[in-house]
Amino acid sequence: MKNNGVIIIGGGLAGLTAAIHLSKIGIDVTLVEKNDFPKHKVCGEYISNEVLPYLTWLDLDIEFLQPQAISKFIFATASGKAVSGELPLGGFGVSRYALDHFLHKKALTNKCQIIKDSVTSIDFSNDEFTVNLSEGGELKSKIVIGAFGKRSNVDQKLNREFIRKKSPWLAVKGHFKVEFPLELVGLYNFKGGYCGVSNVESNTVNICYLADYKTFKKYKNTSDYQKSILYQNPLLKTIFENATPLFEKPLTISQIAFDKKKCVENHILMIGDTAGLIHPLCGNGMAMAIHSAKIASELVSHYFSGQLDRKNLEQKYTDTWNQNFSSRLKTGRMLSKILQNKKLSEVIMQGLSVFPFLLPKIIRKTHGKTLTI
Numbered sequence: 001m002k003n004n005g006v007i008i009i010g011g012g013l014a015g016l017t018a019a020i021h022l023s024k025i026g027i028d029v030t031l032v033e034k035n036d037f038p039k040h041k042v043c044g045e046y047i048s049n050e051v052l053p054y055l056t057w058l059d060l061d062i063e064f065l066q067p068q069a070i071s072k073f074i075f076a077t078a079s080g081k082a083v084s085g086e087l088p089l090g091g092f093g094v095s096r097y098a099l100d101h102f103l104h105k106k107a108l109t110n111k112c113q114i115i116k117d118s119v120t121s122i123d124f125s126n127d128e129f130t131v132n133l134s135e136g137g138e139l140k141s142k143i144v145i146g147a148f149g150k151r152s153n154v155d156q157k158l159n160r161e162f163i164r165k166k167s168p169w170l171a172v173k174g175h176f177k178v179e180f181p182l183e184l185v186g187l188y189n190f191k192g193g194y195c196g197v198s199n200v201e202s203n204t205v206n207i208c209y210l211a212d213y214k215t216f217k218k219y220k221n222t223s224d225y226q227k228s229i230l231y232q233n234p235l236l237k238t239i240f241e242n243a244t245p246l247f248e249k250p251l252t253i254s255q256i257a258f259d260k261k262k263c264v265e266n267h268i269l270m271i272g273d274t275a276g277l278i279h280p281l282c283g284n285g286m287a288m289a290i291h292s293a294k295i296a297s298e299l300v301s302h303y304f305s306g307q308l309d310r311k312n313l314e315q316k317y318t319d320t321w322n323q324n325f326s327s328r329l330k331t332g333r334m335l336s337k338i339l340q341n342k343k344l345s346e347v348i349m350q351g352l353s354v355f356p357f358l359l360p361k362i363i364r365k366t367h368g369k370t371l372t373i
C-alpha cells in the first residue's frame, strides 16, 4: 500500500498534462494508464493555438514534433456547397501518436510514476481515496483526478448518468497520403455525420469522421459506407478517391456520448472528456482537455498549500469548469443539431455565403481565449 500525492487515472492529453503540471510544481504524481505508448487514437488532430503559451510554460516545445500550422478553414454542406476563410486564432495539426508519446516522455522526465494497468474501481472514505487496479494492486491518496476519456469501465463503476444511455454516434479515423492544402482544416458534412480533414506532421493527412449509427448500420463495412454515403458530398468523394491509406484498416470507436456530465463525482476531479465531450466539429476537445488539466492542477496546488479545503476545492473546480466550458459545449450541441438537418444547414450556408464575417464569430463561440499562466 502506498500513499501518493495525486493519483491520475488515464494517460491521454488531459491526464498527462495534469501530471506534467503537478510534477513541475513539486507534487508527487502517480498516473495509471491501461494502454502502451505510443498509440494511434480516433481524433481529428487539429489543435487550437490557444494552448501554446501554456504548453511552453510546461516546458513542452511542440515545434519538436514538426506540427503543421493551420490558419484557414473550409466548411461544406452535404451537397458540396462551401464557405471558407481565415481561422480567428489558428491552430496546428499533429498526430495523437506523436503528441501523447511526447507528453508521456515529459511526464517520465518530471519523475511521475506511470503504472501500466487498468483501474477497476475508486473508493472514497475517511477523506482518502483507494484506487484498485486490475492486476490486484491498490493505491491510496488524498486527491484523485479522473482523466479516463469519453467512456470507460470506471464510468460504469461510478454509475454515471450518461453511461446508462445508448449513444447513436461512432467515429472512424485514418491517415492518408493525399494532396490537401497544408494550412487548411476542412469540415465536410454528409448525411448522418461530418468529416474533418487536415494535415499533421510528415506530410500526412488525417481524415476522421463522426457518423450516426442508424445510417451506418445498413452497410457491411466502412468502405461500403464511405462510398455510399460520404461520396454523396462531391468534395469528400474527390478527397477519398485520391487518397492512399497508411493504416492497414481504419480505427473505429462507438458509443460516443455528448451528454452533460458532472465535473466532480464521488470527490474525483474530472478533466478532459471525462468531464464533458464537445462535438468534434468544434475542433476544440484537445484544447479543453489541456485547459481543464491546468485548472484542476492549479486548484489542487491550493488544496495542498492549505488555501482550499476539499469542499471549497470541489466547488471552485465546478464553478471554474462551468465558466470556461459550459457555453462552448452548448454551442457544439446546437451546431451539431443544425448539421443533422439538411435543409436548415443549406439555408444557414446560404446566409454565411452572403455574410461570411459571421463564421469566425461562430468559431470563436466554440473556442476559448489564449491560456495565460
Ligand SMILES: Cc1cc2nc3c(=O)[nH]c(=O)nc-3n(C[C@H](O)[C@H](O)[C@H](O)COP(=O)(O)OP(=O)(O)OC[C@H]3O[C@@H](n4cnc5c(N)ncnc54)[C@H](O)[C@@H]3O)c2cc1C
Pocket: 009, 010, 011, 012, 013, 014, 015, 032, 033, 034, 035, 041, 042, 043, 044, 045, 046, 047, 048, 117, 118, 119, 120, 147, 148, 149, 150, 151, 152, 153, 154, 171, 172, 196, 208, 209, 210, 256, 271, 272, 273, 274, 280, 283, 284, 285, 286, 287, 289
Ligand atoms: C471523432 C472525433 C474527432 C475529434 N477531433 C478533434 C479535433 O480535431 N480537435 C480537437 O481538439 N479535439 C478533437 N476531438 C476531441 C479529442 O479527441 C478529445 O477531447 C481528447 O482526446 C480528450 O483527451 P482526454 O485525455 O480527455 O481523453 P483520452 O485521450 O481518450 O485519454 C483517456 C485515457 O484514459 C485511459 N483509460 C480509460 N479507462 C482507464 C482505466 N480504467 N484505467 C487506466 N486508464 C484508463 C485510456 O486508455 C486513454 O489513454 C475529437 C473527438 C472525436 C471523437
